[in-house]
Amino acid sequence: MNPSIIGQMAVSGALMGLVYALIAYGFQLTYATSKSINFGQGELVMVSAFFSLTLTNLGLPYWLMVPGGLLFGALLGLVVERAGVRLALEQKSEGWILLSIILGLFFFSAAENIWGRDDRPFPTPFQSDPIRVFGVDVTRQELSVAVGVFAIMGLIELFKRRTLLGKAFEAVSADRDAAELMGISATRTVMLSYALSGVVAALAGILVSPITTVGPTMASALILKAFSVAVVAGLDSGFGVVLIGMALGALESLASFYLGSGWREAPGLTLLILALAVRPTGVFGKAVIRKV
Amino acid sequence: MLRQTLYGSLLLAAFGLHAGDTVKLAITGPFTGGSAPMGASTRDGAKLAIAEINAAGGIQVGGRKMKIEVIERDDEAKNERGALIAQELAAMGDLSGVIGTVNTGVCMAGDKHLQEKGVTKIICPAAGSASMTQWSKAGVKDNSIFRFAAHDGIQAAMVVEEAINRHFTKVAVIFDSTNYGVSGRDDMLNQIKLQGNKLQVVAQEKFNIGDKDMTAQLLRAKAAGAQAVLIWAIGPELAAVSNGMAKIGMKAPLIGGWTLSMSNYIDNAGKNGNGTLMPQTFIEEPITPKAKAFIDGYHKTYKVDRIPSAVAAAQGYDAVYIFAAAVKQAGTTDTHKIKEALEDLKEPVKGVIATWNHPYTKWNPADVTTHEAFRREQVVMGMVQDGRVVFGNASDKARLIKEAAGTPAKAPAKPGPKAKGKTK
Numbered sequence: 001m002n003p004s005i006i007g008q009m010a011v012s013g014a015l016m017g018l019v020y021a022l023i024a025y026g027f028q029l030t031y032a033t034s035k036s037i038n039f040g041q042g043e044l045v046m047v048s049a050f051f052s053l054t055l056t057n058l059g060l061p062y063w064l065m066v067p068g069g070l071l072f073g074a075l076l077g078l079v080v081e082r083a084g085v086r087l088a089l090e091q092k093s094e095g096w097i098l099l100s101i102i103l104g105l106f107f108f109s110a111a112e113n114i115w116g117r118d119d120r121p122f123p124t125p126f127q128s129d130p131i132r133v134f135g136v137d138v139t140r141q142e143l144s145v146a147v148g149v150f151a152i153m154g155l156i157e158l159f160k161r162r163t164l165l166g167k168a169f170e171a172v173s174a175d176r177d178a179a180e181l182m183g184i185s186a187t188r189t190v191m192l193s194y195a196l197s198g199v200v201a202a203l204a205g206i207l208v209s210p211i212t213t214v215g216p217t218m219a220s221a222l223i224l225k226a227f228s229v230a231v232v233a234g235l236d237s238g239f240g241v242v243l244i245g246m247a248l249g250a251l252e253s254l255a256s257f258y259l260g261s262g263w264r265e266a267p268g269l270t271l272l273i274l275a276l277a278v279r280p281t282g283v284f285g286k287a288v289i290r291k292v
Numbered sequence: 293m294l295r296q297t298l299y300g301s302l303l304l305a306a307f308g309l310h311a312g313d314t315v316k317l318a319i320t321g322p323f324t325g326g327s328a329p330m331g332a333s334t335r336d337g338a339k340l341a342i343a344e345i346n347a348a349g350g351i352q353v354g355g356r357k358m359k360i361e362v363i364e365r366d367d368e369a370k371n372e373r374g375a376l377i378a379q380e381l382a383a384m385g386d387l388s389g390v391i392g393t394v395n396t397g398v399c400m401a402g403d404k405h406l407q408e409k410g411v412t413k414i415i416c417p418a419a420g421s422a423s424m425t426q427w428s429k430a431g432v433k434d435n436s437i438f439r440f441a442a443h444d445g446i447q448a449a450m451v452v453e454e455a456i457n458r459h460f461t462k463v464a465v466i467f468d469s470t471n472y473g474v475s476g477r478d479d480m481l482n483q484i485k486l487q488g489n490k491l492q493v494v495a496q497e498k499f500n501i502g503d504k505d506m507t508a509q510l511l512r513a514k515a516a517g518a519q520a521v522l523i524w525a526i527g528p529e530l531a532a533v534s535n536g537m538a539k540i541g542m543k544a545p546l547i548g549g550w551t552l553s554m555s556n557y558i559d560n561a562g563k564n565g566n567g568t569l570m571p572q573t574f575i576e577e578p579i580t581p582k583a584k585a586f587i588d589g590y591h592k593t594y595k596v597d598r599i600p601s602a603v604a605a606a607q608g609y610d611a612v613y614i615f616a617a618a619v620k621q622a623g624t625t626d627t628h629k630i631k632e633a634l635e636d637l638k639e640p641v642k643g644v645i646a647t648w649n650h651p652y653t654k655w656n657p658a659d660v661t662t663h664e665a666f667r668r669e670q671v672v673m674g675m676v677q678d679g680r681v682v683f684g685n686a687s688d689k690a691r692l693i694k695e696a697a698g699t700p701a702k703a704p705a706k707p708g709p710k711a712k713g714k715t716k
Contacts, residue, residue: 005511008540012507117325119528121560128564130541139539212504213528213560221502256508261499264508 004135009257010250015142017249018149019208023226024233024241025153026200031235032173033186033193034089036096038080040104041201042223047107048073048198049205049214050115053122062125069206070199077198079103081191089190111216119218122209145207152203153238156196169193173236228268232275234285244283314361315351315625317342317615318381319608320392322369326501326528329555329600330394334416335364336594337605338391340586341612343593351616354623360616363387369394371401378402382409388625389413391440391611394604396420397471403437410436412618412631416611417441417604419550420472421479424660435655435663436631440611442666444549447571448479449487451522451547454569454673454684456490460520464495464513464544466533468525473498476524476549494518503529506536514542523548531560538564545569553674553681555600565676569684572674573666574606574645576681579689580696586644598680610643614651614665617641635662646670 023045027037038044052069060068084103088095126144130137160166171179172189180186205219212218229248233240248268256264275283319338321331342360345351350359365381367374374393381387382405390406390413393399399418406413407427413436415423421444427435455463465480467473477496484491494516497509510533513521521544523533530552537544545567546552552570561568576599578584586609590599599605614637619625622633634652641648651665672692673684683689 002515005515008511009508012505012539016505118328118556119326119560121531121562128535128538128562130539137540142539213531215528217502253505253508256505257511261497261503261508 005257006254007134007136009253011136011138012142013250013253014246015138015145015249016211016253017229017245017247018145018242019204019222019245020226020229020248021241021245022149022152022200022204022207023222024230024245025156025238026197026204027227027230028235028238028241029156029193029197029200030085030190033169033176034085034190036085036089037100037230037235038077038084038104038194038197039097039100040080040084040102040107041197041226042219043104043107043111044073044076044080044198044201045205045208045219045222046214046216047076047111047205048202049122049209049218050111052202052206053120053209053214054115056123066203066206070202073198073200073202073205074195075198076107077194077196077201078191080198081194085190085194086187108216115214115216117216119213119215122214124210126210128210141210145211148203148207149242152200153242156200157238165192225268228272232272232283234282236286237282237284240282240284313358315353315358315388315619316361316363316384316386317388317612318363318365318390318392320365320367320374320377320381320390321394322398323364323366325369326526326556327369327394329527330417330551330604331366331369331392333599333601333604334392334394334608337590337599337608338362338416338612340589340593340605341609341616345612345616351619353619353625358625360612367393367395367398367402369398371395371397374398374402375405378405382406382411386625387411388619388627389615389630391416391608391615393418393423395472396423396475399423400426400471407432407435407437410434410628410631412436412615412627412634413438414611414615414634415439415441417601417607419444419447420475421445422471422475424663427655427663428657428660431657432655433657435657436627438634438652438663438665440607440614440651440665442550442571442573442671443664444476444479446666446668446671447549448476448483449668450571450671450673451549451569452480452483452487452491454547455520455522456487458520458545461490461492462494462517463491463520463522464497464516464518465493466495466497466499466509466513466521466523466525468529469498469500470526472526473524480522480524499525499529499533501526501529504532506533507540510536510540510542513544514540518544520544521546521548523552525549526551527554527556528560530554530557531565534561534564534568550603550674552676553601553603555598558676558679558681561676563678566678568676570674570681571671572681573603573671575672575674575683575689576602577683577689579693582642582644582696602681606644610641610645610648613643614641614648 031037051072055065055068084099085096126140128139130139160169168184172186176186229245233244251268252264255267319335321334323332346359350357365377393415396418419441467477495513547569550570552568578587618630618633622629635654653662656662672688674681675684
C-alpha cells in the first residue's frame, strides 16, 4: 500500500495517542505519591474543557483562557483529593476507588445540567488547514497537541527534579514514611499531586477539544485508552506513557485503515493483553520487591 | 373552609379543562441530545402555529371554538423512551392527535401502540423510509399514522440527481451504522442504479455514532479518486467527516440527507462545511411574505437569529395547520374522525412551505404515498454557506418566488406583485 498513506495514518494516530499519554500521565502523578488514582479523571478532562469553552465564550483570548482552564483543573483535582481520596487513604481503605468514580458521575451530571448534552465546537487560534511535513498532512491543532503535551510533561518533570517542593514529591513517592520522618508533609504532597493531575487533565481537554468537539461524553473513549496506556507502560514511567500512547494511537488508526473502522480497537487491546501477560508491572515498570 | 373552597374551585377548573374544552395535541421528539436541534425546532415551530390559532380564538369545532392544549414529551431520541411515551399517549383516551418524532428508530418502537388504538399521528420530521413502509409490510388495512416530511426515497433521488447534474462520475458512499444510515445507503445505491448507473461508487465506508476520527475512511475514499461524497448520517459525525476531509486536504463536496442542515453539523464543521448540499423542504430566507412572517415570528418568539433546524420548524408549523384543518372538518376532537378527515381534506391549507391541496388520501397498504404529504416538487436543494443554509440552485429560489407571486394575497410582496406562499 502507498507509503504516504501509511505515514499519514501512523502520524495522525500517534498525535491522538499523545492525548492518551497525557491523561495516563495524570494517573501516574497521583499514583506516585498516594498509590491511588482518580477513576473520574475523564470527567475532569471534560468539565475543564467545558469551563475553558465558557471562558472563551466570555471573550477571553486563547492565551489567557489556557491558564484559566488549567487553574480550574487544579482546583477540581484538589476537590477530588479532599472529598474522595484523603479520608479513604487515612483509613487505609480502598474507598477511593468508589469515591472517585462517584465524584466523576457527579461532575458528569453537573456538566449535563450546566452545559447541556450537545457536542460543541471549541474555537482555537490555530487554523484547521493542513500543512505538509514529509508528505504527511498534519493540522496546526494536531501539532498544538504535541507541543502542549511535551511542554507540560517537561515542565512537571523539571519541577520534580529541580525544585525543593518537587524533591519532596519525589521523596514521598519513593518512601512515604521515611519522607514524613524527614519532616515532609505527605498530605500536602498528595494534594500537590492531585492538583498537578488536574492541571494535566485540563490541558488534555483544552488540546483535544478542537479536534473532537466538547460534550459530556467526550472523555469516555479517551479514558479507557489512557488507562490502558498507563497500565501497559507501568504506573511510574513518564517516558513510557508517551511511547506506548503514541504506539497505541498509531496502531489504532492503521487498524481502522486496514481492517475497517469497526476493528479499530482490536489490535491495540490484544497487544495490551499480551504486554500484561509478559510484564505485569508494565513494559517500563519496575518490579517492586515486597518484603514480608 | 376557605382552603376547601379553593381546592374545590381548582378541582373544578382542572375538571373543566378536561371536560372537552380543548383539543389535546401531543408533541413529541428529542428536545435534548444530538438530535435536539430537529426535535426542539419541530416543537417550537408547531407551538408558533398553535399560538397563532389560539390567539385567533381556537379551532372551529362543530358549534364552538376550541383552543389547542399542548402535551409535550421528550423522547431523548431513545427508542425505549419513545415506546413508553407512545404507550402513555395511547392510553390517554381523550387525545386528539400526535405530531412529532425525529428518529426513525423511535417511530419503529412507539408508533405501533398509537396505531393499535387508532390515535392519529403525523410523523414530523423523521424521514427514514421504514417508519411508513412498516405498515405496508404488515398489511395494515386502516392506518392512523401519517407523515409530514420529505422521506428518504425523495431525498436519495435528489442527492444522486445533484451529483449527476454537477458532472461527477466517481463518488464515495459514506454512512453511519444506524438504521437511518444503512437504509440511506441502500436508497442511494438503488437510486444510482435507477438513474442509469452514471455514478461509479469507488468506495463504501461506514462509521459509528460518536466516532470523531474519520481519517481512515476518508483516506480510502480519497485514494480511490472520489470526486464527491454521498453521505447519510447525523450532525456531529457529519461534522467530523467535513473536518477530516479538510485535514487530509480532500476537496470533494458532501451531498447527503437533510441532516446536513442541522446546526450541530453547521457549527461544528465551521468553514469546512461550506458548499455542502442537502435536500430541504424549507430554506430560512424570507423570499415570500409568508416565509418572512414565519422566520421573523420564530426569531422573535425564541430569541434566536437562526432557527436550529429551519426544515423541522417549518414542517412542525405546517403540520399543525393541517391537523387543525382536519379537526375543523371532522367537527369533533375524536381522533378517529380526525384521521378520516385528514385522508380527505376538502380545503387547501396555506402553510409556510406550500399550500397543501389534499395532502393525504385513503390509506392503501400497497402505496405508502397515500399517507405521505411531500412530493418531489416541494423539496429544493440547500447549500451550507458561512454558517447558514441557502438555496443550492438559484433556479429553485426563482421558481418558489414565481409560484408564490402567482396568486394574489393580502400582504404585498417586497416590490412588485402580491404573493401568498403558494407553491403547489
